[in-house]
Amino acid sequence: MRLASSVAFAVALLAPAAAAHADVFSIRAEAHGGGAGGIGLGGERKDDAFYTGARGPAYGALIGAEILFIDAWVAHQQIPVDGEVATWTEFMAGLDLDIGLGAPPKAPGAKDDPKPKGYLELGVGVGFGVGTGQQVELPLDNGEVTDKGFLVEGKLGAGIHLGPVLSLGVVVPVSAGYYFKSGAGVVANDLGTHYQALDASVLVSLRFRLKLK
Secondary structure: OHHHHHHHHHHHHHHHHHHHHOOOEEEEEEEEEEEEEEEEEEOOOHHHOHHHHOOEEEEEEEEEEEEOOEEEEEEEEEEEEOOEEEEEEEEEEEEEEEEEEOOOOOOOOOOOOOOOOEEEEEEEEEEEEEEEOOOOOOOOOHHHEEEEEEEEEEEEEEEEEOOOOEEEEEEEEEEEEEEEEOOOOOOOOOHHHEEEEEEEEEEEEEEEEEEEO
16 A cells, blocks of 8 residues: 555656656557565455465566556456466556656757657556456356455556567556455355455566557
């Protein structure tokens, strides 16, 4: 929670300085690979928190759209565990700020500002997450869902631009949430199925981003 609040504060401080370069609308798609894990913080099922059991190498993807600083995205992550593939999917909305880094000096008489070589990304969001203990078989059935709940997420990322729409970087999302176990025979309002947890990932990100200024 503290990390998300800190990121939100940083976004608020930096937004006025970056407003002149804000995108009216942009869409993005990202491919991720790295590691993930977490710990249970409270509740009767904290020892069974999703990312307590599903930790280690992780890979996945994200798709999203942004209007000015308002961002909405869906992120999906897969974690191989004991011969199975656990999955976690988030539906999120929040604030996002992309700051250009390393732009060369503007040449005398040039009309446009030079393109930055890299970027720093700050973001915060709230949303809903759904986890499964094994690979999903579409269409998704409620019996496949093992964990779900509400979360707040702070994100810090940085990278380099490989071209006008393609970037390579590292992103670190950290989330805290209130979750409950799901599946056959589990009652949502049974507090014995609830828990609170803190989760984090460190991911290499290949990002495609198309902007409309």
